[in-house]
Amino acid sequence: MKNSITIVSMVLVCAIAFFASCKKNVSPIEEKGLTPYVLNIPPGLPPMIIPADNPMTEEGVALGKMLFYDPILSGDNTQSCGSCHKQQFAFSDSTIRFSIGIDKLPGTRNAMPLVNLGYQKQFFWDGGAANLESQVIGPIQNPLEMHETLVNALAELNAHPQYPALFKKVFGGDKITTSMVMKAIAQFERTMISGNSKYDRVKRGLDVFSAQEQRGMQLFTKIDKGDCGHCHVIGSTFSDFEYRNTGLDSIPADSGRGRITLNPSDDGKFKTPSLRNIALTAPYMHDGRFATLEECIEHYNTGFRYTANLDPNLENSKKGRLNPSEIQDIIAFLHTLTDTEFINNPKFKK
């Protein structure tokens, strides 16, 4: 008996030694002298899946932030990602419908807020970017936005006094490549997590809704009332990130998701946006046509058109189901999704 215990304990010791001895090889990040970035995910939000080919590091996130705020990525070095994605507006662009690019030309869609992007699978209003990394090169090259070629941007980065060493530290290699720029910015963007609004605090028992906010939350989810939660799933991300035609136009001026799938039944469909920080991101819809949340909710209440591919949930909703005070209640609830910690977090500041 004693012998068998000894053997078991020896095997255990060896097993520990086995894992301990190999630990050094487990994290290639630490081997390179990098510090793994630990995401601080608030309770209520799910774990974030990080792509295996872009593990997050403190150094990678810092580099991504530097690039995010650096106009070096635009054609005439006057605009950065941060020029149209401003922290005080939850990283959307103030109150204008269409952001103005370096050539003083307006874009065609409203700048999206950058909030909890690590939970989304596809990017842009139409989901055209297949992952967060791939999204990065869109605004850089768009003639209506930063209007820069990747070849120029890389030449400038490679000739910069600081960037080559920073990139080499994070990604290795002797030259900065496109994929490194994409990965660094995506790393920074994945840290932009919002989950400490009044709504979240109430869920955690740290705060209480006002009577109006409480009524608003009930109307938000009630099927025969707001029914907002059908698509803007309540809790965590406040969107299922699917594509829908919400009856904005009989003939959509922007084919939306249809431009990506080339399927006419997807024309005029756009990604359901998250409602977190929605009170900060006016104007609303893909083209910013609604200046206020009132206008927005009134569209879903009475304004929507019976388009051929109108979302079935909306098609089955009775027009005029909300009265003006109920709309105000829902707006009061939506304001509880504003996360002041997020918009003041120095980690995301320029």
Next chain:
Amino acid sequence: MKRIQHIVLLLAAVICFASCEKKNTPEPSNTNTANSAKVTIAFANEVDGQPLELGQMKYTNAAGNLYQVNLLKYYVSNVILVKSDNTEVNLGNYDLIDASDLSTCKVEAADIPNGTYTGIKFNIGIPYDRNHNGAQDGDLDPALGMIWDWNTGYVFFKHEGKYRNSSGVDKNLAFHYATDRAFTAIEVPLTNPLVVNGTARTLKLKFNLNNLYTTPTNVDFNVDNSRQSSTAADFPWLDNLKESFSDAFIFDKVE
């Protein structure tokens, strides 16, 4: 019992070291042995037997349109060499052939096992699992201008240039062949087999651009001169082009 303990200890020690050693020791380098050799597959871009020269208004398609090529780029991926016994060697490559740079007009494989190869298969385009991700390097680097940034996916084939229209005026021409629908499998029989026996070989293929504009119907550039693969209206054109690709590549010789 002591002996058993010693054996366990020894075994454990061996496991500990062996398990780690594997990761620290580099794989034995694949030196060229007599069992294999480097094979280069060279693509010669031509128009009906004339070597392609960019920027020259001197080619005529089957519809009789005079045209010039300013840019010709395409992806050749997953080259497979087929042995006479039908076994295959897959190179797993993604190569961008750019007619403006001869050094790109080839696919190289360092270690092709000795044997007699009687066929070659490859794809024009990028397979699905690699097609929808921009953060890639080498020939898939987005800076090479072959990826859509608004709808993540590579343009598999580009022909840009000019054609002389029916009024004698030179007009722009741009064909971009893209989307997963356009992913095309090519198979070229090797009239003379590629025999690999320990020394480097070059397999030469020809690509005849005019073939793209002949089957199943002759393409008249006055009618069809701009296709971006970005609307469903381009599907029939994509499907026709897909068919045309199959006989646009022909075997030339083995050196």
